[in-house]
Amino acid sequence: MGFESHLYVQTVLVNMYVESGGLVECKKVFDEMPEKNSVTWNVMITGLAKQGDVEFARFLFEKMPDRNIVSWSGMIDGYTRMNQHREALGLFRRMVADDGVDPSEITFLAILPAVWNIGDVKICRLIHGYGEKRGFLVSDIRVMNSLIDTYAKCGCMGSALRFFDEISTDTKNLVSWTSLISGFAMHGMGKEAVESFERMEQEGWKPNRVTFVSVLNACSHGFLVEEGLKFFKKMVNEYQILPDIKHYGCLVDMLGRTGRLEEAEKIALEIPSEISNEVVWRILLGACSFYGDVEMGERVTEKIMEMERGYGGDYVLMSNILVGAGRFADAQRLRRLMDERNAIKVAGS
Template sequence: MSFPRLIQSSDEITNYVLLALLKGCGRLKALRHGKCVHGMILKHGFRSHLPIMTSVLDMYSNCFRLQEARKIFLEIERPDAIVINGMIAAYFRCYRPSDAVGLFYDSPSKDVGTWNSVLSGLVRISNNYEALRFFKQMVCVGEKSDVITLVTVLSACGSLAASCNARQIHGIVVKHGHEKHIPVGNAIIDMYAKVGEIEDAYIYFKNTELKNVITWTSLIVGYGKHGLGIEAIATFQQMVIAGFVPNKVTFVGILSACSHAGLVRQGLEIYRCMTEIYGIEPEMIHYGCVVDLLARYGQLEEAWKFITTMPVQPDSEMWTSFLSSCYFHKNKEFSKIAMEKLLELNPEDAGSYVLLSNVCSWIGDLEGVAKARRWIMNKGIVKTKAQTWIEIDRTVHGFESGGRSHPNYDIIVKYLGDLLERIKAVGYVPNIDIVVQNVDDNLKEEMIRNHSEKLAIGFGLINTKPGTRIVIVKNLRVCSDCHAAIGFISKMEGREIVARDSTRFHRFRDGKCSCREHW
């Protein structure tokens, strides 16, 4: 039903119609239409209808209109838990966490949803560590969690990349008997993949009978993040055989898996499948994957042809990805074009300024270099620092690139120096930049207790089990090959090292990243 018709025929306005309209306006962020519906609500006397007023609040919240949402909230005489939860969500959505938490503690009526609102709000603003602490508090005061709590906590845990927490939360899920809920299972698979335990993600996947398209997609995405392109493709094929229909997210996952594993031919074939067999209209993100797939492996002409024949205009991310491939493959002609396009579109992104400065310096455009540096200075653009976390004895330790703030810094440096001497003594030559972050006494004790050695190298820690052959990759930053700065090494298995950056894992064998295995 169209708006004009609805407005003219008052006899058709029911609370159900209004609720549906509000939901639609919120989803589409259609503020103007939403205000119109709000007006109708007032005109037709639904002012004291609690579900409707909750939905009005939520509509404004979805449109990021905090003042309007708050006004509605204050006008509601006796707000129940659901209204309060909506207001908490609105505060988080508009980056006002302290107001949200304040409302939580002031609120007289709380239900599990109130706790969940804060929990998911913290995850929304990427404060996953606080989210985990909040969940602990929830457990301590005896508040019972539901499936939504667990899905949210599992997601926080995955983002924190703390595998000890991961197992604990998984344990809680089993204890509460929530494993049968598919989104919970999906969140478990996603979490294990994100904390580096792709085998555990697979084991859970294999053992659960309850699967939907997201279950399969989560595993495929997980394989992609681990550079395991062949496994991602195999899973995709099994998914199709099992009768599940891949959606647009599945294709983003599989295409990026192919791209990061160098499976160009297979990736293009899958892209063809997506459009021709599944009839999925490609979105910018899919086009971006294809451009990346081609350009990353040097097929710059093909990538260029693809870009110029796409039915949509490339966005700045696509130009950044293309430019970084052109730079990597040392193609000046395309680099210049991509750089111009990028400058037209994207004056804000810190990452591209750094790339631009590098490209200018390479092609000898000293003026460009100076300009890029001036922009960085003037705009106060700061490249986001690499961060990582690790959990020791239930405490999550955060690390920041270049951070030297730990009180025991000197002791740690000495400990690592000694350890390196021992490594050299058994015949390995560590040829890497060692940047000690911070390690505390608990960690040191843990090392002694397990007869294991944890090395803080690069941005984080290496964990070696007794008897593991220590292989130092010649240069930890070798993976700038695949356009990624390496974060920390999460595993060493024989001659294989698994390292991660902020988005995915890289497998190195003899100093060569799996991203380049299939060239």
């Protein structure tokens, strides 16, 4: 067997170990290799970065004789995955400004989540301009959709909408529309989200369950209850989509925000037991607190306790509702029960 065959087999072995999480084994094979090519280095660096071992991945990255775009992109992606967003941006700047390496579509997909996590719209615009020069914003819809999402999460819906409108009708896909609707929802722009949903349907796109989560969330934050109820019915009846816990959660939140607590409780009780969870009931408990509904608050708390007794925030919120109603002794009893059950206390409680 020739040298290249040995190298190929060892590289495959490194990849197998790193993909399966065998970090000790992959490091051993890598260290024992007499020669390594760029593929071997990239397999190791990108694999370690994906597995969360960004420190050792960076050590190898700095030692790599001839770094290429795969190495840079893999390392940037690793930092983004580990929520080390400033490190990701610093590496991106070094790649472009110092080493003169041109980013690829994969690099853009890796760096944009770091941009919106930091929330710096100036950086977003710089990367947008660079992407236009490189031609990625006319060739890869994934990059375009990610940019819409990034502008929205950086708080700049005007730029998100302008860029969305610049994308040709033939190029847009369902993710493009969902990103736009989700952005409007994030900023409480319910009317704009509803209009975008209707425009999407007019252009022949069929929403999926993620699109419906986005528009229901928009209706909730925009206090558009009747529209939200219509969308929920449309999802079930017209598009034959079975609601999941996120859809029900949006509905309960929407009704709870507007004080329609009995309807919200009815929806919560109708959620199939196999998908029901304490999160939906906590949403309703928050609404009970806001509107001072003690009786429903007690019922909701009982439901939560059937599912989970260990979160102190539930006891604290219900005890505050009781205090607001002048039931101080009951509030104290609930606090003692929280201590007896060793519930996880919330800061400031």
